[in-house]
Amino acid sequence: MTDSPYSGPNVPDHVDEAVRSVTQLHSDHHGRTTAPQRAVNRITAFMARPFFIALVGLGVIGWIGANLIASALGLQAIDGPAFVWLQGAANLFSLFVVMLVLVAQKHEDELNAHRDTLTLELAILSEHKIAKVIQLLEELRRDSPYVQDRVDRQADQMAQPADAGSVLAATRASDGV
Incomplete structure (x- = not known):
């Protein structure tokens, strides 16, 4: 056994x-990731933190506060109440976030699609292995002089691997598809 974490x-x-x-499946998937995709993943990972929500909230409060203070002091506010520029920036930012x-x-x-495919392939392989084990057990039961030989229709059916098709x-017929 090799050392792994x-x-x-x-x-x-x-x-x-x-x-x-x-781990290899994940490593292969991330190894095929392009540089732009890695950048998108890093950005979304950063934006998914509570710190980022606080940062955006502070930015909005700062923008509104700075414009209200400028208006109160008689200075020209960049974006007065109704804050059209802030609304536009928020809409544009929302579009990029989406x-x-x-x-x-x-x-x-x-x-997830790769993982689902792997899971399906392993389930089919496991089903075939289980069918083979049942076949071998039935064969052992028939060949052993110490076990009473009998016909077990359910075991005979289970010994046949399922046809995925x-x-x-x-399944489709039962779902009405």
């Missing part, structure tokens, strides 16, 4: 291997 004296090899496989979130979400959706068709 999850390895330890009580971690079985198959668990460590599974963790390394998932676009950043959508781009970051699309990137994460790609990772048939399962999908049955």
Whole structure:
């Protein structure tokens, strides 16, 4: 077993291997990330912090306060009450935030799609392995002189690996699709 951040004296090899496989999936996904995508991810990660909300709030309060103080002192306010410039800036900022979130979400959706595909492939593989184990147990039961031989229709059915296409068709039929 190779050393990994999850390895330890009580971690079985198959668990460590599974963790390394998932880590490799994430590493491959992030390795294919382009520089602009990494920049978007960093920006959205920064903006997703409570500190950023406070920073935007302080900026808005500062903008309004500075303009109100300028008006009270008889100076020319850059953006007087109704704060049209502030509203425009907020709208533009909101547009950019929405676009950043959508781009970051699309990137994460790609990772989730890879993870879902891997999960499906492993489930199908596991189902085939389980069917093989049932076949072997049934064969052992039939061949062993110490176990009473009998017909078990359910075990015979379970010993046959499922056809993914048939399962999908049955699911669609039951859903009315």
